[in-house]
Amino acid sequence: xxxxxxxxxxxxxxxxxxxxxxxxxxxxxxxxxxxxxxxxxxxxxxxxxxxxxxxxxxxxxxxxxxxxxxxxxxxxxxxxxxxxxxxxxxxxxxxxxxxxxxxxxxxxxxx
Amino acid sequence: xxxxxxxxxxxxxxxxxxxxxxxxxxxxxxxxxxxxxxxxxxxxxxxxxxxxxxxxxxxxxxxxxxxxxxxxxxxxxxxxxxxxxxxxxxxxxxxxxxxxxxxxxxxxxxxxxxxx
Numbered sequence: 428x429x430x431x432x433x434x435x436x437x438x439x440x441x442x443x444x445x446x447x448x449x450x451x452x453x454x455x456x457x458x459x460x461x462x463x464x465x466x467x468x469x470x471x472x473x474x475x476x477x478x479x480x481x482x483x484x485x486x487x488x489x490x491x492x493x494x495x496x497x498x499x500x501x502x503x504x505x506x507x508x509x510x511x512x513x514x515x516x517x518x519x520x521x522x523x524x525x526x527x528x529x530x531x532x533x534x535x536x537x538x
Numbered sequence: 539x540x541x542x543x544x545x546x547x548x549x550x551x552x553x554x555x556x557x558x559x560x561x562x563x564x565x566x567x568x569x570x571x572x573x574x575x576x577x578x579x580x581x582x583x584x585x586x587x588x589x590x591x592x593x594x595x596x597x598x599x600x601x602x603x604x605x606x607x608x609x610x611x612x613x614x615x616x617x618x619x620x621x622x623x624x625x626x627x628x629x630x631x632x633x634x635x636x637x638x639x640x641x642x643x644x645x646x647x648x649x650x651x652x653x654x
Binding site for chain 1: 647
């Protein structure tokens with residue numbers, strides 16, 4: 428079965444600093460991987476997805492993620508954090524048509 | 539594109555009553571819809587998968603007689619929480635996708651249910 432693990436339940440970053448959210452996957456088949464963002468009391472918004480094309484995936488709001496098979500990782504980055512990036516971020520893997528979510532990482536952006 | 543709506547966005551009901559939540563795909567046909575439950579500061583827990591015109595498939599531990607799911611059309615799925623109790627209070631989120639099993643799921647804005 429496919430699964431993902433997000434390292435770090437909370438990340439605090441200064442405005443303008445690099446945002447790095449870690450996600451490692453476990454999959455017996457080539458995975459389809461996703462990053463979603465959730466703002467308080469809202470649903471999930473797709474940031475980006477990896478579907479076995481380019482290993483560096485660019486998403487919305489300046490986010491990107493790199494698929495590294497050798498490290499079984501799909502970390503999410505943004506070069507310069509903005510106050511509006513404060514939210515919960517979920518990594519997910521497609522598993523037989525369903526999404527398996529990580530536990531989530533809460534991002535706090537400080538001025 | 540790929541917009542999913544939910545109605546209502548929040549609902550408060552008395553214990554023992556039933557509550558219906560609607561999930562609609564506004565600009566695409568959703569062959570599959572999913573219902574999730576999310577507790578505060580936790581990840582999403584998949585409750586069930588519904589395919590248009592078929593019975594929903596429930597995840598282990600989810601009571602199908604309590605959480606009734608109907609997916610009568612390619613743009614609408616409903617979740618009815620029957621005989622609601624305070625422990626059913628939660629944030630319910632639906633998602634929808636079209637086509638292949640690997641297609642992206644698009645999520646609704648969620649429904650906050652509070653049972654008094």
